[in-house]
Amino acid sequence: MIAFGSPPAAVGGSAGAQDYPRAVNGVNVNRDETALERATVDSIGPGIVDCALYAEGTRQGGQVPLDVAWETARDAGDGFVWIGLYEPTTEQFEAVSTEFGLHPLAVEDAVNAHQRAKLEIYGDIAFAVFKTVRYVDPEELIEVGEVMVFLGPKFVVTVRHGKAGSLASVRRQLEANPDMLRAGPSAVLHAVVDHIVDGYGTAAEGLGNDIDDAEFSVFDSARARDDQVTERLYTLKREVLEFRRAVRPLAEPLGRIVRGDVPQVDPRTIEYFRDVEDHLLRAAEHADWFAELLTGTLGANMAQIQSRENADMRKITAWVAIASANTLIVGIYGQNFVYMPELQWKYGYPLMLTLMLVISVCMYRGFKRNHWF
Incomplete structure (x- = not known):
């Protein structure tokens, strides 16, 4: 969505990028990022997908043990550590929460998931919940997941639930942009939110195409008598409501960041969050429009059925x-x-x-x- 600075021509040009394995336990990185996360989940620590130390806009080495990364980040002037977890259990998350002093209520939300999009402040740590969305076109279904972000002065912890919204590509792209990485944990927060909102736009495009086709089928005399038309319209309406429930609540926490109400967010990154907010509002408008369009199409379909x-x-x-x-x-x-x-x-x-x-x-x-x- 946004390009920070002038990234190198290839991801491999960033420091530390060569430490990314092309395959882990036989899993190809480019083919299946979720499978890669599962394959590496025990390579650093229980439940941890990746643990990296960043300083002066570059990744320092490859995967680093949790305690070593945190101690080094505290001693470095502009260094910070980024820990990524995928569907951790309470026991797996205990080491991370203890190391960084995370609030128990936020830890409970991060482990159990099924939360609304929100932003909460616990002392000097911000805790944000974002809904991820993936549109499965053949089945015309919305898959919703969650990404939780703990944002501290020298660290960022991301916890992902569900198939949608893999963050492996986000990490690689951000590492290819040292200028933005120098902004610290706020750069990671922006990259995560930007990636999630991009997913909203992709899902909205897929939904829009299927809704247009369903609307055409209502007024197509050859297909108008098909009982599956009504069933399809109701299914799309349900998926649009699911999409809107994922998108709409994010406007409030993102607005707080844009207004500068979150002290944990670096002021240098706020203008980039503002651009993400614009994309989010467009996605929310699409969701509202889809809901109204399907309501009208369903009404027209029922009127045709009654007329017949x-x-x-x-x-x-x-x-x-x-x-x-x-x-x-x-x-x-x-x-x-x-x-x-x-x-x-x-x-x-x-x-x-x-x-x-x-x-x-x-x-x-x-x-x-x-x-x-």
């Missing part, structure tokens, strides 16, 4: 009326009275059949003229 049902009822009523007229004549002549008109006339039977046919034709033409057929 009314047309079917008119046809049934018309045929019943035609049959009733003939039934009336047949019923009268089936009473077996002795004195009835034309009973002794040899043309009486053909006459009644002709009369019934004429009545049926006249009624049919009258109903058709009034668009009942």
